[in-house]
Amino acid sequence: MRKILVVDDETDVRLLFEQRFRREIRDGLFAFYFAFSGEEAITYLEQEEHYSEVVLILSDINMPGMSGLELLRHIKRDHPNPPPMVMMITAYGDAESYAKAMELGANDFLSKPLDFAVLRQKLAPLNNT
Amino acid sequence: MPFSSPIKVFLLLLLAGWIHPGVAQPADRSVVVVQSMPASGIVLDSGWMFHAGDDNSWARPETDDRHWQPLNPTLSLHQLPQVAQTPIGWLRLRFRVAPGLQGRALMLGIFQYAASEIYFNGRLLRRYGTISPDPGWVVPYWPDGQPIELPITNWEEEQVLAVRFATWPPFTTLSDFFVPVFLEAHLHQLPQLMQNFKQEATYKTSDMLLFGAFLLLSMLHLAFYIYNPAQRANFYFALYTLAEAVSFCCTGFLDEVHRLDLRVAVDILSYVFLQTGGVLAVRALYSLFNVPVGPIYYGIWVTNIFSLLLLTFSHSLSWYPTVGFMVLVTAEQLRLTLGALRQTKRAAGIIATGFAISLVLLLTFSYMANFHPQLLAREIFFIPLNTLLTFPALLSPVLAISLFLARRFALDSRLLAIKLAQVRRLSAQTLAQHQEKQELLARQNETLEQQVQQRTAALQHTLTTLQTAQHQLIQSEKMASLGELTAGIAHEIQNPLNFVNNFAEVGVELLTELRDGPLHTLSESEKKVADELVEELTQNLGKITYHGQRADSIVKGMLEHSRASGRERQPTDLNALAEEYLRLAYHGLRAKHKDFNATLTIHLDQNLGLVSVVPQEIGRVLLNLFNNAFYAVQQRQKLGQPDYHPEVCLTTQHLAEGPVVIRVRDNGMGIPEAVREKIFQPFFTTKPTGEGTGLGLSLSYDIITKGHKGTLTVDTCEGAYTEFTVSLPMNNEQMEAMSLSV
Numbered sequence A: 001m002r003k004i005l006v007v008d009d010e011t012d013v014r015l016l017f018e019q020r021f022r023r024e025i026r027d028g029l030f031a032f033y034f035a036f037s038g039e040e041a042i043t044y045l046e047q048e049e050h051y052s053e054v055v056l057i058l059s060d061i062n063m064p065g066m067s068g069l070e071l072l073r074h075i076k077r078d079h080p081n082p083p084p085m086v087m088m089i090t091a092y093g094d095a096e097s098y099a100k101a102m103e104l105g106a107n108d109f110l111s112k113p114l115d116f117a118v119l120r121q122k123l124a125p126l127n128n129t
Numbered sequence B: 001m002p003f004s005s006p007i008k009v010f011l012l013l014l015l016a017g018w019i020h021p022g023v024a025q026p027a028d029r030s031v032v033v034v035q036s037m038p039a040s041g042i043v044l045d046s047g048w049m050f051h052a053g054d055d056n057s058w059a060r061p062e063t064d065d066r067h068w069q070p071l072n073p074t075l076s077l078h079q080l081p082q083v084a085q086t087p088i089g090w091l092r093l094r095f096r097v098a099p100g101l102q103g104r105a106l107m108l109g110i111f112q113y114a115a116s117e118i119y120f121n122g123r124l125l126r127r128y129g130t131i132s133p134d135p136g137w138v139v140p141y142w143p144d145g146q147p148i149e150l151p152i153t154n155w156e157e158e159q160v161l162a163v164r165f166a167t168w169p170p171f172t173t174l175s176d177f178f179v180p181v182f183l184e185a186h187l188h189q190l191p192q193l194m195q196n197f198k199q200e201a202t203y204k205t206s207d208m209l210l211f212g213a214f215l216l217l218s219m220l221h222l223a224f225y226i227y228n229p230a231q232r233a234n235f236y237f238a239l240y241t242l243a244e245a246v247s248f249c250c251t252g253f254l255d256e257v258h259r260l261d262l263r264v265a266v267d268i269l270s271y272v273f274l275q276t277g278g279v280l281a282v283r284a285l286y287s288l289f290n291v292p293v294g295p296i297y298y299g300i301w302v303t304n305i306f307s308l309l310l311l312t313f314s315h316s317l318s319w320y321p322t323v324g325f326m327v328l329v330t331a332e333q334l335r336l337t338l339g340a341l342r343q344t345k346r347a348a349g350i351i352a353t354g355f356a357i358s359l360v361l362l363l364t365f366s367y368m369a370n371f372h373p374q375l376l377a378r379e380i381f382f383i384p385l386n387t388l389l390t391f392p393a394l395l396s397p398v399l400a401i402s403l404f405l406a407r408r409f410a411l412d413s414r415l416l417a418i419k420l421a422q423v424r425r426l427s428a429q430t431l432a433q434h435q436e437k438q439e440l441l442a443r444q445n446e447t448l449e450q451q452v453q454q455r456t457a458a459l460q461h462t463l464t465t466l467q468t469a470q471h472q473l474i475q476s477e478k479m480a481s482l483g484e485l486t487a488g489i490a491h492e493i494q495n496p497l498n499f500v501n502n503f504a505e506v507g508v509e510l511l512t513e514l515r516d517g518p519l520h521t522l523s524e525s526e527k528k529v530a531d532e533l534v535e536e537l538t539q540n541l542g543k544i545t546y547h548g549q550r551a552d553s554i555v556k557g558m559l560e561h562s563r564a565s566g567r568e569r570q571p572t573d574l575n576a577l578a579e580e581y582l583r584l585a586y587h588g589l590r591a592k593h594k595d596f597n598a599t600l601t602i603h604l605d606q607n608l609g610l611v612s613v614v615p616q617e618i619g620r621v622l623l624n625l626f627n628n629a630f631y632a633v634q635q636r637q638k639l640g641q642p643d644y645h646p647e648v649c650l651t652t653q654h655l656a657e658g659p660v661v662i663r664v665r666d667n668g669m670g671i672p673e674a675v676r677e678k679i680f681q682p683f684f685t686t687k688p689t690g691e692g693t694g695l696g697l698s699l700s701y702d703i704i705t706k707g708h709k710g711t712l713t714v715d716t717c718e719g720a721y722t723e724f725t726v727s728l729p730m731n732n733e734q735m736e737a738m739s740l741s742v
Helices: A010-018 A021-025 A038-046 A047-052 A070-078 A095-103 A115-126 B007-014 B169-173 B190-227 B232-256 B258-288 B297-315 B319-340 B349-370 B373-377 B387-514 B526-563 B574-590 B615-638 B698-709 B732-741
Strands: A002-007 A030-035 A053-062 A085-090 A108-111 B032-033 B043-044 B050-053 B088-097 B106-114 B115-120 B123-128 B159-166 B181-187 B569-575 B599-603 B610-613 B647-654 B660-666 B711-716 B719-726
Touching: A002 A010, A002 A038, A002 B647, A002 B660, A010 A021, A010 A030, A010 B387, A021 A030, A030 A038, A038 A047, A038 A053, A038 A070, A047 A053, A053 A070, A053 A115, A070 A085, A070 A095, A085 A095, A095 A108, A108 A115, B106 B115, B106 B123, B159 B181, B181 B190, B190 B232, B190 B387, B232 B258, B232 B387, B258 B297, B258 B319, B258 B387, B297 B319, B319 B349, B349 B373, B349 B387, B569 B574, B569 B615, B574 B599, B574 B615, B574 B647, B574 B660, B615 B647, B615 B660, B615 B698, B615 B719, B698 B711, B698 B719
Parallel strands: A002 A030, A002 A053, A053 A085, A085 A108, B032 B088, B599 B647
Antiparallel strands: B043 B181, B050 B088, B088 B159, B106 B181, B115 B123, B115 B159, B569 B610, B647 B660, B660 B719, B711 B719
């Protein structure tokens, strides 16, 4: 089971993802776990079994409390090997955030509103592994 | 003849008594014998018999006068009290002529201070004045020695001279100096008489000459004074010479005055003027040498008056009051002159020389008079030596003072002339300098005026620039804050919009699944209804997606603001860029509206060169401006105005040493005054809903002002035209950046 951790303070994200990827979920290709803050995501990842299950982390940047970038730094620092893929999603498609995210080791950078067709393409390689 | 001497001044300075006429020797107590005839004639001063009272028979020769009182009538009245007290009386003289003198004409001359009748041998010869027993009626007369030839018939006989006389009481109060004799009879023969007349004429001539000379000097110095009142010395000198002239005049005419009372008055006056003239001479010297007037001067005045009173009324002092006074005056004059010489006053030597000449001549005269009197009578060129000596002696001090004054006058005038020339030169210089200054001042004023105008213009320009800058600053501040605000809003909207769009899309997918899956199991009629409902729902979700995407494009446009500075500049051919976008905009519009047509006027500055800009952004701005322009002309065309030809004009220009300017002008609707301020604000649009986002100009404004540090301005007239001007700075920094990147 390839687990994808979605971190966003918007709770509707869960519903959207479940509907958008309902086929993949139904077919058992992906499993989604949703955390609504950076802290929650870390707590989740600190459980060893969870960490090994998660292959991809999709994180919003602008969140109250721990920001997406902090979360990114945290993950890359605490879990250097093997690190999960981290994709950053933000409404601010600005160069600064992009540069920062890349510097911290993000694997990809998506901007809102999410184009699920694109996301689906990006997730496709995971299925082959 | 001391009483008739014409030149009294020098006589007074000399010792008295050197002229003693030859006196007949009294041979008999009662009969005088005329023995010889000396050069100066004979004064009959002895042998006279006096009797008070009046009897005409006393004129006869045979009258016995032996009991009469003997008397010398040439004495003064004070010495003859018996005569003075007699209102009327007689004098008789008996004389014989010595054989050596017989046969020649004998002349009698009478000098008297009385009125008289002269009888000779009982015969009346002359009547001098009016005799009256009443003193009030007596008129005294001065015969002045008028010669009377004695009618001697028998030379061997005793001759009898009888004088009937009346005294004039006022004479007794006067001094012996002015009334020196009672009666003096002279005997002359013709040669002596001629000699005397000649002498008198000489004296009178010299008196008149002196009078004339002094009067001339007086007039001359009076004129000096009138023309230059500052030189007081001239005034005093004129008064002095005038007084002396009057004195000489009085003396000169003295013998012509036969009325005795008048003659005595004139005589006194001559001394008054003589002495007062001396005082004035002293005053002139004070003034001349700038010596302050002091007690000595006033003392001289007092002495003057006092000595004149003594001279006129004292009986025994003779002329010594005047002599003393003149010595005093001369001493004071010498003192002043020597003082001036000591202080080396200018040319005081002239006056000293004048005095010295005078002194030498007078001393010579005095010496000769005392020791060689016969020399004085000698004539040189028919002028007696005494005149030759005294005349210059009297004139030389006066002439010296006059010369001194004239010299001072001349020197002063010369000095004044030099000063005048200097003053003229200086004033000419001053005038020239003044004019120069004036010109300079005028020039400076002009320059200043120009500078002021230049500065004012510059200030005005600066003020305008500042106002524009302030306006732009306010505008850009507004824009900046609006930009930030809109960016924030955009982000916040983006999240919910994300959900709207995604959920709508998912909704459509779900509906498709519903229709393809579960709905197939429904009955045909139910299925039809369900299909219709699903179709409507799908349609609704499609609308939601469409409008969501609209909102999304607005938000994206808004977000462009915050990304406006992100891209790289590169040297760009703005002419080509502008022209390309103009055509793009025109053809884009023509694609939508086939019937639209507009004239494109393009003025490109070929010297524009390459400008360092972000081409995509500038292109975007230009596209915005062109779109707006075409929209405006299209709107106006729709109004259907006759003779309206839509025109859009593009102009590029590189201002000298200044920015690059791109102008986009249309002859469309223009922008109403009310909205002119708002056109650069985000979300402001005049287009109908859906046609414009209201972000075009706002974004353009940001790109130009923030991204390129330029300006975007609008000039418009409602119903006529609108012109947008993009101005991009073309500074050196930019040029360098450009050359590096190329």
